[in-house]
Amino acid sequence: MSPSTPVTATSPVAIVTGGARGIGLAIGQWFLDRGHRIALLDIDQQTLERSVAAFDRPDAVLAVHADVRDPRQVAAGVAQVVAKFGRIDKLVNNAGIAVFKPVMQTSYAEFRDVLTTNLDGAFLCTQACVPEMIKAGGGAIVNIASISGLRASTLRVAYGTSKAALLHLTKQLAVELGDVGIRVNAICPGPVETEMAKLVHSVAIRSDYHDAIPLGRYGTPEEMANTVGFLCSSDASFINGQFLAVDGGFDAAG
Ligand code: NDP
Secondary structure: OOOOOOOOOOOOEEEEEOOOOHHHHHHHHHHHHOOOEEEEEEOOHHHHHHHHHHHOOOOOEEEEEOOOOOHHHHHHHHHHHHHHHOOOOEEEEOOOOOOOEOHHHOOHHHHHHHHHHHHHHHHHHHHHHHHHHHHOOOEEEEEEOOHHHOOOOOOEHHHHHHHHHHHHHHHHHHHHHHHHOEEEEEEEEOOEOOHHHHHHOOHHHHHHHHHHOOOOOOEOHHHHHHHHHHHHOHHHOOOOOOEEEEOOOHHHHO
């Protein structure tokens, strides 16, 4: 599907978790611009409603207020999408939180919350969506991991562990769901200018990234969305169980 493909009552449907803002919102925009109907699922109701209202496309954009950590809210959210659009073709597990602290300053509650949001959330959303994707004849899932899931670094004991586990979940799902026509891949973004980055990227972290990234800058949400869209598209029809670093060369530079 090319940019500006019109949306119709039979257009494919993409769910993006954490879709109220940042990378998730850009991914939603990418799908809408290419003829998908989109459901943006998020815990932050106010931002979600504002973002969905800005699209001004009630025929094609649905706000789903849900917490990906809660199986009942996830199931209810997916039921809402099916009631409105009748099908689910693509799922982007993007909702995530970050705590950047040394191990001895990371509380167990913080560790669990990062794991539950970033890992369990993807598991729960996948379980809820897969039956609908099978009914639709197959589909694609992309998990938004991180370069912090590819290599260890200070302050990321919770975040990096959650993203490494999400990468392994990606492989497990790819192996299990291939025979029902569902491809599962992950992207590993480098630093991206969003609210999350504002929250956890100190001046020192920013300076380290600028030095370590061959392209010498942060990525944009749109650059992440372009890659996710490609992985979900028929152009990527034989790509399954892969991790793609979208990081300006950070990982390659070692
Ligand atoms: P943002 O914090 O800007 O947006 C994330 C959205 O997810 C927020 O609206 C947030 O709501 C929502 N969310 C958080 N917890 C839940 C939950 N339990 N259920 C539903 N929604 C939830 O983050 P980014 O756009 O920067 O990040 C998106 C993804 O990309 C994350 O998985 C992140 O780890 C990953 N990533 C980001 C990088 C970056 O530099 N920005 C780098 C590498 C990976 P609320 O604000 O209320 O918590």
